[in-house]
Amino acid sequence: MVFGNQRRMNMIGYKLFHHRKDGTIGPLFINRTQRIRIGIEYPYKKYLTKGFKFRPGWHVCKQPSAPHLSMKNRVWAKVEFTLMEVLERPETQGGTWYLGSTLKVLELMEE
DSSP states (O other): OOOTTSOOOEEEEEEEEEEOTTSOEEOSSTTTTOOBOTTOEEEOOOOOOTTSOOOOSEEEESSSOOTTSOOTTEEEEEEEEEEEEEEEOOGGGTSEEEEEEEEEEEEEOOO
């Protein structure tokens, strides 16, 4: 966890996005209608979504791996984010997750 008087830092990670038929990408579950563009920095906004634990922040993986999720209509992206918190998850859920206060897609990964 990053505590109040520690400096927040930008990091590189990977995020899985919904890849729409029109070519746009967006979040998988929270605020699903949002369109994300490459190279634009997006601050995190709080959304309560029924059926999901409230974890404020962009969810980012250390590696492009989330074995518990389907890859149908989804694409990995290399992203830059401002670190808020580190969450240790089981390897079956991709291992280490990060929560970020900002997110910028750098590039889409090869499918």
